[in-house]
Amino acid sequence: MANNSDSGSDVDASDEDVSDLESEEEAAFFRGPWFSVVDPQTFQLPEPDFTENAGPVNFGPGMAILDFFVKFLHADDDNDIIDILVRETNRYADQKIAQKSRPPRILGPHSRFRNWVPVTSDEMLAFIGIVLSMGIVKKPTFESYWESNPRAWSFETPNFGKIMSRNRFQAILQFLHCSDNLDVPEPGEEGYDPLHKISPVINILNETFGKNYSLNQDVCVDERMVGFKGRHQLKQYISNKKAHRWGIKLWVLSDSITGYTHHINVYKGRRNERRSPNGQGYQAVMDLMEPHFYKDHHVTYDSFFTSPALVYDLLDKGTHSTGTVIKTRKGMPSSFKTTPIQKGEIRVKTRGGVMAILWADRRVVSFLTTTGSPRFVQTTNGKGRDISIPAVVEKYNHTMGGVDLGDQLILQFEPQFKSLKMWRKLLFHSLVTAAVNAFICYRDTFLVQQKLNHLKFHQQLCRELIGGYRQGSRNRQMRVVPVQHRTLARLTxxxxxxxxxxxxxxxxxxxxxxxxxxxxxxxxxxxxxxxxxxxxxxxxxxxxxxxxx
Incomplete structure (x- = not known):
């Protein structure tokens, strides 16, 4: 590797004047001038020496499908998602019923509030099993799963009603909570968190996502959208997300090979995010990669995140990276911005262990990387045609799709409903993400024989979540007893x-x-x-x- 004017024939003297770099000198990431690479076919940056053992962790032989999923819901005895959902759902139900029962409020005789009984852990697991099943059997509304119409019998799903009545499902959904509403700061107060309703679940999942899977060398950071078109201060619009252009934006760290979601940070908006002088994308990558510094990972990201400051700071912390970059970014070679380039031409410059590439294919693209080579290699495109592209570009194309792969697996069985509040959308999305991660760990656990595909795994998971739970006899008792009490009271x-x-x-x-x-x-x-x-x-x-x- 060469990073100065004495480095040999691969590198020529810089074509940049000191005056061209005044703005970079003012920035924290200025590290000297860029030098031209004379022969891109022979130039090579060092490859990182990755020694970590990658793959699922803590998964043993003989585990049921449900065991894979539950490991992502349980961090420790004090942090269990099912316990939190049961406790906070019952707490919120008590608060709401007490509020509705105080004069001058009127609680109707047929209100679901009157028939409410506390939810149990088994019932909450069955509720989650029903929700995940709705990602396989997709209907337009929750109610349509319990519809009974002789004229449309072919669209009926009678098993949903056999497990849990529609009213009970809607009652649990109405009271479903992850936190205590009375124990949070108001907007504008110190410590206010716009995600307080969902933060306990996100925190547990991030902890279990991290400890149950060791990342491969190649990882990627990208945006993920949780579809949501309602009104909320966190709603964002991203035009290039075909599945969901409107929704809640997540910063996601994924394994590039498997699509495993290793960590998610929900974007809270400019007012609530920690501001960085190097920009939003810089801070998103540094926050996600911080637990993985000095492990020789190679992280890939797109032009929204890439900047010379980010590439150098990651390199200083033992982390290699590759990303497309806007050629007019501060700190990029000035000749990239001013000198025309012909189709098929490539220009390569290097500085301080970082390589900048400008390549004219169908359009002009630029890259920053700390590893690999700009030499041309033979590969095939999406149509099966043989093409010649720089090795760095091939590496980028191969490793950038981790988050997109995870998106594809999540969207396969994610329930899509328009009437949910934002935090409930995020809750169901997070549970589906946990189910996808469980499938990846199941698939990559070598002790498991006769592996199921994704659909069969998801179906079996739903069956095991529901288990032997049937509302039936409990539901009849739940309805009869309150009516008898009311009848006796009104007559005596x-x-x-x-x-x-x-x-x-x-x-x-x-x-x-x-x-x-x-x-x-x-x-x-x-x-x-x-x-x-x-x-x-x-x-x-x-x-x-x-x-x-």
Whole structure:
């Protein structure tokens, strides 16, 4: 490798004047002038010496499919995603029911809140199993999975109802929570986190993603979009993301070979992100790669992230990198910006262990790298035709697709619903990501024989999550007992008619039962029973007869 004017025949004197580099001298990443490489076919930067053992970690023989998935949900005894979902869902349900039950609020007689019973761990696993199943059997709404229509019997999915009723599923979905809403700073206060509703789950997954898989030498950093078109301060638009142009943006570190998602950072917007003098892309890569410094990894990224400052700072921390780069970036060779280049021509410059390449193919592209060679090699394009491209470009094409590969695996079985809140979209996306990582670990575990493909793995995972859970008998008990209590109370206790607070009106429960087309709303109700009743006849019938309809 040559990095100065005395380095030999491969490198010629710099074509840059000191005055051309004044802006770079002001920047922290200025490291001297760029030197031209005379013979790109023989020039070579050193290859990193990677010695880590890559692949799944802590997966033993005889593990069930569910075991692979659960290892990503459990960090330690105090950090388990299922425990968090059960605890916080029940907490939020208690808070919401108490809020709705306080005067002057009105809790309707048929409200799902009245039938709520605390969710259990087995039920939460079954709920997740149903959600993941919806990524295989795709329908437009949650409700459509429980529809029963004799005229459209071929579209029915009766097994969803056999596992859990629609009302119970929607009740869990309505109360589903990952954190305590009452224990968070308000916007503008110190410590406010716009992701507080989902942060506990993201933190656990990042920990388990990291400890259950050791990365290969080649990794990549890129953006990932979680599709979302609702209103939220974190919603972003990226035009080149075909699957989801609108949504929540994630910075993702993935294994280039397998597509394994190793770490995700949710972009919180300019107001909430830590600002770097070198830009947003620089900080995103440094944050993701920090746990992997000095391991001789090779990280690939695109022109949004690439800058001379990033390449040099990574190299200083024992990490090699390659990326496309905008040729007008501060610190790039000035001749790249000013001198025309003909199709098929390549220009190579080097400085301080970094190589800059300008290559004119169908369009002019530029690269920065700290490893590899600019010599031309033979390969085939997407159409199977033989082509000749620089070795650095071939390496980039081979290693840049890790995040995209992960995206493809996630999108295969990710449920797509429009009516979810942002954080719930992110929660379901994270669970599907964990399922994909579990599949990659299952596939790469050599102790496992007769391996399933992705579809079969996902189907088996859903079956094992649901297990033997059936709401059936529990659901019948859940519905009957509260009704008996209400019937006994309305026939034996003392009741008085009163005006509904705040000028609100309700349907008379007796009139509506006898004439379902009657739409008249009244201002009188029984406050103890919380039902609308006409003052005279209907009030008397409701409180003296078991069957008042």
């Amino acid at each position: 206790e003392r009741h008085f008619p009163s005006v509904i607070p705040e000028g609100k009106r309700k349907k008379c429960v007796v009139c509506a039962g006898n004439d379902r087309f009657k739409k008249t709303r009244i201002q009188w109700w029984c406050q103890d029973c919380e039902v609308g009743l006409c003052v005279d006849r209907c009030f008397r019938l409701y409180h003296t007869r078991i069957h008042f309809k």
